[in-house]
Amino acid sequence: MTVSSDIGLAPSARPGPVPGFLWRWTGERILWLFLAGAVFIVAIVPLLYTVDAAFYRETRVGLSAQRSLQAVLNVYTGSEYLGYLALAMLLAVLVTMLSVAIGVTMALLVGRTDLPAKRVIDLLIITPLFLSPFTGLIAWIMLGSEKTGFINGAISAVLNTVGLDPGPLMNIWSFGGVAWIMVIFFCPFAYLFTVGNLRAMDSSLEEAARMNGATAVQALVRVTLPLALPAIVASGLLIFILAAEMYTIPGIIGSNAGFTTLPWKIYEDSTVFPVHRAHAAASGTLLLWITIFGIWLQRRITRRAERFVTITGKGFRGNPLPLGGWKWIAILWIAVYVLSAVVLPFGALLLSSVMKYTAPALTADLFTLNHYREIFALPSMRQALWNTSWLAVASAVICVLAGFLISFMEVRRPSLATKSLAFMGVLPVAVPGLVYGIGLLWIYIQTPLYGTPWVLLLAYVAKFLPYGVIVSRSAILQIHPELAEGARMSGATGLQSVQKVVMPLLKPTLIAILFFVMLMSIKELSASVLLYSQRSQVLSVLTWHYMDAGNYQFAAAVGVIQSLMMMGLVLVTRAIFRVQIEKALVK
Amino acid sequence: MTCIRRFTTGLKAFAVSAAAVALLAAPAAAQTFPDPSDEAKLLELAKQEGKLVWYISAPLEPMKAVATEFEKAYPGVKVEVLRIVGPQQYQRFMQETQAGQHTADLVSISDRPLMESLAEEKHLASWKVPSHDRLPAQARLGTAAYAQYVSDSSIVYNANKVTPEEVALLASDWKAILDPRFKGRFAVTTQKCGTCYLALHMFMDPKLKGTYGPDFVRKLAAQKPVVYSDVLVVLDRVIAGEVDFAYWSFENGAMARWRQGAPIRWVRPEPTPVAALVFQGVSSHAPHPNAARLFQNWITSEAGLAAFQARYGSAPLLAGSEDLRDVRKEPWYKPITKVYEPDYDRWAAQYDKDMGFWINLIRAQ
Numbered sequence: 001m002t003v004s005s006d007i008g009l010a011p012s013a014r015p016g017p018v019p020g021f022l023w024r025w026t027g028e029r030i031l032w033l034f035l036a037g038a039v040f041i042v043a044i045v046p047l048l049y050t051v052d053a054a055f056y057r058e059t060r061v062g063l064s065a066q067r068s069l070q071a072v073l074n075v076y077t078g079s080e081y082l083g084y085l086a087l088a089m090l091l092a093v094l095v096t097m098l099s100v101a102i103g104v105t106m107a108l109l110v111g112r113t114d115l116p117a118k119r120v121i122d123l124l125i126i127t128p129l130f131l132s133p134f135t136g137l138i139a140w141i142m143l144g145s146e147k148t149g150f151i152n153g154a155i156s157a158v159l160n161t162v163g164l165d166p167g168p169l170m171n172i173w174s175f176g177g178v179a180w181i182m183v184i185f186f187c188p189f190a191y192l193f194t195v196g197n198l199r200a201m202d203s204s205l206e207e208a209a210r211m212n213g214a215t216a217v218q219a220l221v222r223v224t225l226p227l228a229l230p231a232i233v234a235s236g237l238l239i240f241i242l243a244a245e246m247y248t249i250p251g252i253i254g255s256n257a258g259f260t261t262l263p264w265k266i267y268e269d270s271t272v273f274p275v276h277r278a279h280a281a282a283s284g285t286l287l288l289w290i291t292i293f294g295i296w297l298q299r300r301i302t303r304r305a306e307r308f309v310t311i312t313g314k315g316f317r318g319n320p321l322p323l324g325g326w327k328w329i330a331i332l333w334i335a336v337y338v339l340s341a342v343v344l345p346f347g348a349l350l351l352s353s354v355m356k357y358t359a360p361a362l363t364a365d366l367f368t369l370n371h372y373r374e375i376f377a378l379p380s381m382r383q384a385l386w387n388t389s390w391l392a393v394a395s396a397v398i399c400v401l402a403g404f405l406i407s408f409m410e411v412r413r414p415s416l417a418t419k420s421l422a423f424m425g426v427l428p429v430a431v432p433g434l435v436y437g438i439g440l441l442w443i444y445i446q447t448p449l450y451g452t453p454w455v456l457l458l459a460y461v462a463k464f465l466p467y468g469v470i471v472s473r474s475a476i477l478q479i480h481p482e483l484a485e486g487a488r489m490s491g492a493t494g495l496q497s498v499q500k501v502v503m504p505l506l507k508p509t510l511i512a513i514l515f516f517v518m519l520m521s522i523k524e525l526s527a528s529v530l531l532y533s534q535r536s537q538v539l540s541v542l543t544w545h546y547m548d549a550g551n552y553q554f555a556a557a558v559g560v561i562q563s564l565m566m567m568g569l570v571l572v573t574r575a576i577f578r579v580q581i582e583k584a585l586v587k
Numbered sequence: 588m589t590c591i592r593r594f595t596t597g598l599k600a601f602a603v604s605a606a607a608v609a610l611l612a613a614p615a616a617a618q619t620f621p622d623p624s625d626e627a628k629l630l631e632l633a634k635q636e637g638k639l640v641w642y643i644s645a646p647l648e649p650m651k652a653v654a655t656e657f658e659k660a661y662p663g664v665k666v667e668v669l670r671i672v673g674p675q676q677y678q679r680f681m682q683e684t685q686a687g688q689h690t691a692d693l694v695s696i697s698d699r700p701l702m703e704s705l706a707e708e709k710h711l712a713s714w715k716v717p718s719h720d721r722l723p724a725q726a727r728l729g730t731a732a733y734a735q736y737v738s739d740s741s742i743v744y745n746a747n748k749v750t751p752e753e754v755a756l757l758a759s760d761w762k763a764i765l766d767p768r769f770k771g772r773f774a775v776t777t778q779k780c781g782t783c784y785l786a787l788h789m790f791m792d793p794k795l796k797g798t799y800g801p802d803f804v805r806k807l808a809a810q811k812p813v814v815y816s817d818v819l820v821v822l823d824r825v826i827a828g829e830v831d832f833a834y835w836s837f838e839n840g841a842m843a844r845w846r847q848g849a850p851i852r853w854v855r856p857e858p859t860p861v862a863a864l865v866f867q868g869v870s871s872h873a874p875h876p877n878a879a880r881l882f883q884n885w886i887t888s889e890a891g892l893a894a895f896q897a898r899y900g901s902a903p904l905l906a907g908s909e910d911l912r913d914v915r916k917e918p919w920y921k922p923i924t925k926v927y928e929p930d931y932d933r934w935a936a937q938y939d940k941d942m943g944f945w946i947n948l949i950r951a952q
Contacts, residue, residue, distance in 0.1 A: 025736025145827065147828065148827045251816060252815075252817070252820065254816075256814055271674065272779045295709050356848050357848065358827040359828075365848070387888030442682070444684055445683065445686040450686075450688050532673075532692075533690065534668065545670050548817070549819060550646075550650065550817070552823055
């Protein structure tokens with residue numbers, strides 16, 4: 001056996017550095033070089049351009065050739081930009097904490113307890129992923145507006161019958177409203193990336209805790225949750241990053257509610273004449289440092305990998321914890337979530353898509369199917385459907401494979417080279433898509449790729465590869481090296497041990513990443529809006545154009561089509577990979 | 588940082604080289620075109636090119652409909668529409684031009700100073716359309732670009748929320764907004780755009796300082812308007828009934844929603860700011876130059892502007908052409924009687940300052 005084919009572990013390997021990794025011309029080194037080159041070109045070069053753009057004097061439409069520190073000084077030392085940053089961080093932290101709390105609670109209930117109808121509940125919990133937050137905003141404006149929202153209207157109607165008039169109880173046009181919409185859409189991420197790990201855990205530790213007098217809840221909190229820490233921290237980091245860079249919802253609502261967050265300011269600086277591109281780039285670097293800190297924190301929390309190993313070579317039992325009398329409270333908790341995150345927003349979106357215009361009360365003459373007829377008559381719609389579909393599949397496959405390989409090398413072959421590659425792969429997540437899009441545009445405009453859907457594929461891979469790296473890393477950490485070692489001792493090659501042992505164990509996580517990246521690609525807007533052309537229309541940009549033009553009903557109709565497409569893609573994926581995603585997630 | 592600088596310097600050197608190569612690769616001799624009035628020849632050449640790429644700022648749906656009308660009129664010439672709003676379109680077009688990636692045949696930007704800048708830098712081809720002399724002076728930028736419609740400032744109201752007496756009061760004078768009965772009932776936007784600035788440009792006009800001026804704008808902000816990020820979000824909120832009226836919106840935006848049956852109407856106090864804000868020109872580097880010129884001819888013709896009237900609800904622009912819009916038959920509809928024409932030099936000089944003043948006032952409330 002030569003080392004050149006040894007992607008798995010050598011027979012005597014344990015987690016820890018393998019001396020001389022980069023000093024031998026091996027298959028691993030060739031793979032590393034290929035991945036490092038690809039990641040550098042696809043992900044790092046646009047990032048370097050973005051950072052560099054912060055150090056120029058601005059013109060009214062872009063950057064001059066003259067260097068200047070003015071934008072960096074304004075952003076890093078001025079109270080205006082730091083104030084926007086503080087609000088963005090407050091929102092991101094609030095959204096992350098609430099999303100993780102709700103998502104992990106549901107994952108615990110599904111993954112570790114005897115909750116009934118888990119398959120249906122699984123699907124319902126992840127259903128908000130099929131809705132873009134951007135189109136979800138349309139639904140929540142209909143539902144939660146102060147004077148004309150359906151929720152306030154329904155509550156008033158009920159209370160008025162008993163002589164009460166409490167006034168509007170909900171106002172989506174507020175800081176709390178922004179947090180509410182974002183929490184609803186980010187909860188499934190926390191659930192998706194923790195439930196697989198929770199289900200795969202050996203229940204003997206919980207049972208030991210129970211035998212020592214702990215209640216079911218105490219066993220979950222004191223034993224199960226700490227073991228799931230890598231997955232929880234990874235999902236929290238993803239949500240934090242997504243929340244910190246989101247500009248659409250805080251921007252549209254914030255202008256009314258009287259607050260501005262940094263991503264919205266970046267959007268304004270990038271697009272509103274006269275543009276402040278250096279300020280936008282400098283603001284992007286502010287978010288970059290914060291995300292790098294988050295990644296460092298995640299690494300620090302999970303630095304002792306063996307503490308989180310829950311899948312070993314030994315057999316394990318997965319007996320669920322009995323909920324007893326708490327079962328109905330748990331079902332009620334999930335039902336309230338499903339109502340808020342699935343039934344109401346999807347219902348409102350569907351309703352909006354068949355309304356002629358926004359109206360507080362529903363009458364028969366308000367409804368029409370013309371929006372759908374007109375949309376499907378547009379050639380750009382058919383093109384957008386095709387582009388969105390293949391871009392989602394292609395970017396997801398690339399991100400899963402590359403993310404797994406990068407993380408596997410980092411965890412099983414820790415060295416400066418593998419850690420640097422993992423760091424490069426994760427870095428683009430820290431940059432707001434809009435600022436990143438400017439970098440990508442500048443780079444690819446020099447190439448024949450410009451104006452084609454391929455440039456969008458490169459953008460999506462660059463943007464979503466970090467998710468493949470971060471999430472697969474947390475899953476790899478939980479698989480003890482002894483499993484691959486056992487396969488090697490039984491005569492398998494390194495590659496075979498990865499193929500036959502490691503990959504099947506990681507299958508739920510890899511499918512989850514595939515699923516996640518597909519959905520993120522379909523919903524991606526911030527880079528797409530800068531890079532698309534008449535030959536590379538995608539659905540998210542089409543939705544944006546309708547919303548931007550004030551035609552919320554057309555935007556809702558495209559949003560419905562987008563959601564149906566996401567669901568369809570999941571079914572196609574299931575057929576191709578012969579994996580039922582909802583089962584894969586909870587195995 | 589030094590490495591980054593070297594790298595990006597190298598990158599830019601590459602970009603400049605690429606642009607230079609692209610320019611060298613371009614035909615050395617200037618291309619000649621048929622006479623603008625020779626439609627048959629132009630059509631023949633346009634058919635050989637087969638298509639054109641039209642960059643637009645206006646809403647996608649009506650513009651696609653306008654493009655379809657052109658395709659019906661000139662079979663064999665397809666129109667590919669790409670929507671990129673105002674300054675973004677300018678940046679994109681300039682970046683593409685500098686990189687030698689000539690994609691756009693026609694650019695249409697909702698910012699007159701930016702279009703003037705494109706014309707001055709010769710990025711727009713000189714093409715005198717056959718209807719040149721019938722178009723008003725404010726709809727022409729020499730022969731480099733033409734406007735297809737004008738924008739106005741209107742007070743758009745929800746007919747279920749504002750009484751006829753209040754409508755009459757609002758229609759009588761822009762300053763009627765200061766009446767205490769309107770406090771907190773109307774919406775404005777802090778969006779930066781030509782249409783959003785139009786009324787503010789008049790209020791901040793030094794010549795009208797005695798009538799409006801900064802004091803009036805301050806009093807307006809003190810009326811506690813509801814603020815939205817986008818002028819079209821404002822319209823949607825008026826339609827929904829969340830706010831009673833939009834203090835300054837625009838007829839074209841309101842028209843599409845009114846045609847769908849939304850319960851909105853609009854009034855325009857005197858003087859009414861009216862301006863040509865969206866100009867369209869043929870790119871000097873158009874990859875389909877004949878098709879682009881044929882389209883430019885058509886869209887500024889009686890037929891093209893009628894398509895704009897029908898699809899976008901814009902008022903007729905050509906001298907002597909009839910206003911065919913159905914809204915004119917409505918009893919509540921009043922045509923503009925006294926126009927306020929912007930001073931475009933002051934517009935270019937004061938836009939940032941005036942918008943900054945307005946945004947700060949609103950944020951301070």
